[in-house]
Amino acid sequence: EVQLVQSGAEVKEPGESLKISCKGFGHILTNYWIGWVRQKPGKGLEWMGIIHLGDSDTTYSPSFQGQVTISVDKSIGAAYLQWSSLKASDTAIYYCARHSGVEFDPWGQGTLVIVSS
Amino acid sequence: NFMLSQPHSVSESPGKTVTISCSGSGGSIASNYVQWYQQRPGSAPTTVIYEDNHRPSGVPDRFSGSIDSSSNSASLTISGLKTEDEADYYCQSYDSTDHYVFGTGTKVTVL
Numbered sequence: 001e002v003q004l005v006q007s008g009a010e011v012k013e014p015g016e017s018l019k020i021s022c023k024g025f026g027h028i029l030t031n032y033w034i035g036w037v038r039q040k041p042g043k044g045l046e047w048m049g050i051i052h053l054g055d056s057d058t059t060y061s062p063s064f065q066g067q068v069t070i071s072v073d074k075s076i077g078a079a080y081l082q083w084s085s086l087k088a089s090d091t092a093i094y095y096c097a098r099h100s101g102v103e104f105d106p107w108g109q110g111t112l113v114i115v116s117s
Numbered sequence: 118n119f120m121l122s123q124p125h126s127v128s129e130s131p132g133k134t135v136t137i138s139c140s141g142s143g144g145s146i147a148s149n150y151v152q153w154y155q156q157r158p159g160s161a162p163t164t165v166i167y168e169d170n171h172r173p174s175g176v177p178d179r180f181s182g183s184i185d186s187s188s189n190s191a192s193l194t195i196s197g198l199k200t201e202d203e204a205d206y207y208c209q210s211y212d213s214t215d216h217y218v219f220g221t222g223t224k225v226t227v228l
Contacts, residue, residue: 035217044222045154045162045207061216095161102168103152104209104217107161 002026004034004096004108011114012086019082020111022096030054033099034079036070039110040092050099051079086115119144119212121220128226133198137223139191139208147184149211151191157204165206166193195225203227 007021022034035050049060051070058070071080079096094111097104122140129135139151151169154162164173166182169191179197184190191210195202208220 037219044205045156045209045219047217047219050217059216097162102150103164104154104162105164105167105173107163110161 002098002106004098004106006094006096006108006111009112009114011116013117014086014088014115016086016115017082017084018086018113019080020094020113021078021080022108023076023078024053024098030074030077033101034072035097035099035104036068036079036081037095037097037104037107038064038092039095045095048081048094053077053079086113088115088117091115119210119218121146121208121210121218123206123208123220123223125221126224126226128228129198130228131198131200134194134196135198135225137193137195137206137208137225139193139220141189141191141210144213145186146189146191146210147186148213151182151184152209153180153182153191153193154207154209155202155204156207162207198227200227 003025005023030053033050033052036048038046048064049070051058051072056072069082095107097107120142127135153166155165156162165176165180169184170182181194183192205222205224207222
């Protein structure tokens with residue numbers, strides 16, 4: 001059974017940089033895609049982008065293109081989401097999820113990012 | 118822009134049936150598969166329906182999905198409603214550029 005484990009909660013100030021991680025455990029293979037999804041407090045799910053674990057092929061949602069960077073370290077089966085300069089509006093829970101070609105499953109437990117001065 | 122709209126909330130008594138709609142705009146909902154996710158408070162989403170009407174193992178057959186091309190919408194039906202079904206539900210599909218799209222989400226309350 002595949003599990004995705006995300007890095008812990010972060011509290012940052014506006015303008016700071018951040019990189020959060022998502023690591024797969026179990027039978028996770030390098031021919032899978034990992035997607036990132038944002039959920040602002042009390043709001044719905046927003047697809048941010050997706051990356052292939054094997055060849056790092058990446059697609060961003062137009063809403064997030066240029067705002068974040070998605071990367072992967074296939075040697076350890078991990079995906080990353082990073083910001084160079086955080087804003088208060090980036091405060092949210094960020095989920096990673098494997099995409100098997102059909103649905104997003106499984107999901108990580110989520111990483112809470114709070115950006116506040 | 119392809120968008121998926123859902124009712125903000127639905128509520129029903131235990132044992133009854135609820136149907137959640139997912140209305141597509143800016144494209145045909147029948148062009149790509151629709152998935153449905155359940156998100157209980159404080160938890161990550163899990164799949165309850167994939168490829169329009171298939172249930173993952175472990176999801177009770179009280180959950181069913183369908184597509185109505187004439188109304189350009191998908192539906193999730195939960196029959197024999199239980200208190201444990203109280204959650205937020207999201208539909209998900211793709212747009213013409215293979216970008217993923219989530220619906221606006223529906224809060225199901227079991228009275």
